Amino acid sequence: MSIIQCDNLSKQYGNKLALDTVSLTLTQGAPIALVGPNGAGKTTLFSLLCGYIQPTSGSVSILGHKPGSKALQGLLSALPQDAALDPNFSIVSQLQFFAQLQGMTAAAAKQEALRVLTLVDLSDSAEAKPKSLSHGMSKRVSIAQALMGSPKIVLLDEPTAGLDPANAKKIRQIVKELSDHTTFVISSHNLDELEKLCDQVVYLEHGKLQQSVSIKANQATDFITLTMKQCDMDSLHQQLLGLNDIIEVRRIGDEQYVIEYQKQSSFAIEIQLFELFTANQWQYKAILKGRTLEETLFS
Numbered sequence: 001m002s003i004i005q006c007d008n009l010s011k012q013y014g015n016k017l018a019l020d021t022v023s024l025t026l027t028q029g030a031p032i033a034l035v036g037p038n039g040a041g042k043t044t045l046f047s048l049l050c051g052y053i054q055p056t057s058g059s060v061s062i063l064g065h066k067p068g069s070k071a072l073q074g075l076l077s078a079l080p081q082d083a084a085l086d087p088n089f090s091i092v093s094q095l096q097f098f099a100q101l102q103g104m105t106a107a108a109a110k111q112e113a114l115r116v117l118t119l120v121d122l123s124d125s126a127e128a129k130p131k132s133l134s135h136g137m138s139k140r141v142s143i144a145q146a147l148m149g150s151p152k153i154v155l156l157d158e159p160t161a162g163l164d165p166a167n168a169k170k171i172r173q174i175v176k177e178l179s180d181h182t183t184f185v186i187s188s189h190n191l192d193e194l195e196k197l198c199d200q201v202v203y204l205e206h207g208k209l210q211q212s213v214s215i216k217a218n219q220a221t222d223f224i225t226l227t228m229k230q231c232d233m234d235s236l237h238q239q240l241l242g243l244n245d246i247i248e249v250r251r252i253g254d255e256q257y258v259i260e261y262q263k264q265s266s267f268a269i270e271i272q273l274f275e276l277f278t279a280n281q282w283q284y285k286a287i288l289k290g291r292t293l294e295e296t297l298f299s
């Protein structure tokens with residue numbers, strides 16, 4: 001089911017064209033990644049989806065409604081890149097306030113605030129003031145805020161930027177756990193992270209939609225990323241090309257090959273690889289089924 005539809009969407013700031021005739025359909029389900037270099041237009045797209053700014057031309061429809069419309073209240077929420085908390089009030093009272101703004105009674109809002117704090121593993125800090133929280137904890141509070149009212153769509157703009165690995169992992173876990181009910185759209189520069197979470201990737205560059213790809217696509221071909229520890233790479237290349245059902249072998253850097261093959265031959269290819277290693281006494285460092293998001297987007 002389509003949840004977000006953009007048609008020829010453009011946004012101009014003065015003479016800067018930040019988003020250039022983007023047409024896009026996003027469907028409900030697994031998290032969706034929004035990727036692109038600095039200044040590509042990701043935040044602009046999020047702001048248009050939230051209704052914070054208006055398009056210069058083109059249109060957006062979210063669950064059949066215009067961004068910012070009352071009908072979307074409680075259905076779509078966002079974690080802005082620069083989300084900040086009021087230093088003067090406890091975490092739970094701020095979240096309670098936002099829940100009341102959504103129309104909940106004081107008691108229901110308190111309960112909802114505590115529910116979302118539990119989701120992000122911060123129930124023990126409910127009464128704390130923002131300044132006593134670490135950066136990672138503050139980020140989780142902001143995510144808790146975005147989860148209030150169990151929205152159908154949550155936009156996360158760089159949710160793990162500047163976080164240590166443990167906090168970043170916690171945020172990935174939250175997204176994974178809630179993905180059955182909520183469709184997350186996540187903007188990030190961390191391709192490894194997006195690869196772990198997302199099925200669909202939208203790639204923007206200079207305001208233009210360059211690619212919208214499924215990284216778990218049900219295609220006829222599949223990939224193995226092979227990282228070698230010790231071997232004759234040129235000889236390996238030749239021998240890989242000689243295996244059955246190989247479509248392409250691409251060398252990446254000093255020690256890696258990406259092998260594309262007919263999907264139905266997956267098991268046979270793996271056996272042949274190990275036979276090759278044994279026959280030549282080559283050692284591998286890693287065999288990854290599939291290929292990295294970086295390879296998918298930039299090869």
Ligand SMILES: Nc1ncnc2c1ncn2[C@@H]1O[C@H](COP(=O)(O)OP(=O)(O)OP(=O)(O)O)[C@@H](O)[C@H]1O
Nearest residue numbers: 013016017018036037038039040041042043044045
């Ligand atoms: N309010 C504004 N006024 C003028 N130009 C703006 C404004 N907001 C964004 N821009 C410009 O529009 C372009 C897209 O910016 P945007 O913030 O959407 O990119 P981004 O992909 O989110 O970048 P980053 O990865 O650095 O966050 C950039 O060139 C930026 O300088």
